[in-house]
Amino acid sequence: MEPEDQKPLTIYLVSSTDSPEFTHLSWALSRSSVIALDAEWKPIRGRNSTFPSVSLLQIACRLAGDDSTHQQDESLVFLLDLLAIHLPSVYELLRDVFVSPNILKLGFRFKQDLVYLSSTFCSQGCDPGFDRVEPFLDITSIYNFLQQKPPGRKIPKETKSLATICEEVLGIFLSKDLQCSDWSLRPLTEDQKTYAAADAQCLLEIFNVFQVKVIKEGKSFHNNSKLHFSNLDHGLKEIFEKPSSCNQILRTKFGDALEIVRATTTSEFSLRIPIVDGVVSRVSCMYTIPMDDSLFQIIRKYGDKIILKDSDRKPKTSKKKGKRQSSVGLICKEKRLENVDDWQGPPPWDLSLGGDGCPKFLCDVMVEGLAKHLRCVGLNAAVPNVKKPQTRDLIDQAQKEKRVLLTRDAKLLRHEYLIKNQIYRVKSLLKNEQLLEVIETFQLKICEDQLMSRCTKCNGRFIQKPLTTDEAVEAAKGFQVIPNCLFDKNLEFWQCMDCNQLYWEGTQYHNAVQKFIDVCKLKE
Structure with a gap:
């Protein structure tokens, strides 16, 4: 028996920057204060001199709704087919999302994914590749909070699997049968798409439980999650609220959609620039809706970041010395x-x-x-x-x-x-x-x-x-x-x-x- 009755996911496969799905992704990112990230790649057996190439990047977006408890927020999951998309054409968008101070990024042991993503984009001429994600929250930290474990910045090496956390927090059985499937094969099967989308969507669901508990326990300021359209032109308000207007945007190119957002965003939409150890962090030039105060307070109290070092960009090699066993010996x-x-x-x-x-x-x-x-x-x-x-x-x-x-x-x-x-x-x-x-x-x-x-x-x-x-x-x-x-x-x-x-x-x-x-x- 499964303890949760989930709604079906809305999944978009993005295989081209000229597609309506990519335009919809850009629009969704401009309206999301919380997104979840995950990646898939073809498994590599044994040690290798290079990192695996990421085949799929999952982005689950929580679109802001009208209910103060976020029960009415809408979730969309986008699957970016990195084998089909020209990587330099999406590099700047993803880099800006990764460092946008108005978008909280969720992940599960995402540092490894970021290393592989950086390597994959670098191989296509996008040097120096991705080097950071902030603000960021690891689902393991959220799980430890919900279990009332002592807070700590460092994630222990021995942590529970995402499937276990999902089952304990949400009461949902998250199948991992396709985790080791060959993600480099195309076309992707429907089961693979559903599996990949569920991996990202469950991160949002776990965060929702966490956010509700933080608010109830008074660990954040008054939740004011309603979108205030007083700072928006009437045209953008209609675009956000009317499906017919939204469909009109989906038929435009990404550049046109971005210009619409830029044109309708007033100077009052200022970015909150994070300051870490007295140093102003790099700020995304991406135009987004500022997050509400409750979410901002969560980031100030529990937020973290991922920063890659030069040593992270090199595959680990074995340091053990000794006589190698012959193939004949292994066969025997x-x-x-x-x-x-x-x-x-x-x-x-x-x-x-x-x-x-x-x-x-x-x-x-x-x-x-x-x-x-x-x-x-x-x-x-x-x-x-x-x-x-x-x-x-x-x-x-x-x-x-x-x-x-x-x-x-x-x-x-x-x-x-x-x-x-x-x-x-x-x-x-x-x-x-x-x-x-x-x-x-x-x-x-x-x-x-x-x-x-x-x-x-x-x-x-x-x-x-x-x-x-x-x-x-x-x-x-x-x-x-x-x-x-x-x-x-x-x-x-x-x-x-x-x-x-x-x-x-x-x-x-x-x-x-x-x-x-x-x-x-x-x-x-």
Whole structure:
């Protein structure tokens, strides 16, 4: 079950600067005080002397609405196809957005993305490339605030994944199945577009939760997020408010759209110029609507920036010295591993061994995403009890709980003598394929009634009796936020018996059920 009923995303694929989609992007950026950034590239196996080339840049824009709580703000997601666009033609626009003091940029571990973007644009003659993003907020910092963890500028190396943060903050299952797909292939599939857009859009949704909490706790000044059009010519007001006028702009070229914004912006639209350590930061020449006071106060208190150093622009090379293993030795080693890779059986839950017949797995950190997929099809899948488990910790937990340890670490197979028939090395890389591999290897029977019957957060079972809306509201107090839009839908709520997480059968739930019906081929 998925705890969030999300609206479908509005996605624009931008493949040319002469396209209506690019003009719409420029217009959206001029109206957005908050945007989310993400990037995709073709995965590179092993160490390489060059950075990967970014294939896609995602920009999710939060257009200012009329509701003071931002509930009416509109979100648009733009996918910039950097393989199709002439990069120098968009370089200045993106650079100005990255440093505009009137646009807060959101990202998740975005420094690496910025390094790769800089390298990609430099390779097309856009030297020196992007070197900074400010003001900036990392989603990990927002997550730490929501979890009431001590504030700190530096993001720890060991942080939770975006999918985990998304599930804990929003109650949404964010699939990462396509993360390692080949983003250099064209055309992009519809699944790839949806995946890329969702990655950027969820950053905005997490920030919305953060902003509401900051305002409620009185950590910002009075929220005055309404757009005041008194400083605008009547013509621009109509453009922003009337769809017909907006469509007229979409048919113009980018240069024309920019001139319209410039012509209708008065001198009262002054930029707030950030001063850091007594030095005035570089200011974007991009024309945008100034952000409201509440957002400005959030940036002053929690804002950060990303600045690239010269050392960041060079791929890291291994400093380890020693004799390289020959290819013959590697082949022999792989052949030795193949002999112990196959499952021998029987598993510890086998009835002939005194087991209860219920499959139970332990997924180490290398296949932690597989654990959630196993839970989604109703299987008991645990993760390590400690944050950074040693081999002995994994073996002890698997032995004590009578689970099969799933891993991709071939070294763990050496410990087969300690827990016989309780270690299996997963061969597949993608989670969907890993799920099928486990189902086939252990000859598991999956039925549609089992789907979404476990808590994807903690592996617990659901309380059998569904909760009414009133019961769910009471159970969620001080623990979980239930969207107001669900109250008039007469939905049944389900609660995990272990962690008390609430779930309901929304759009995401039905999509997830259909996904696993297809993956497990239940209707064939």
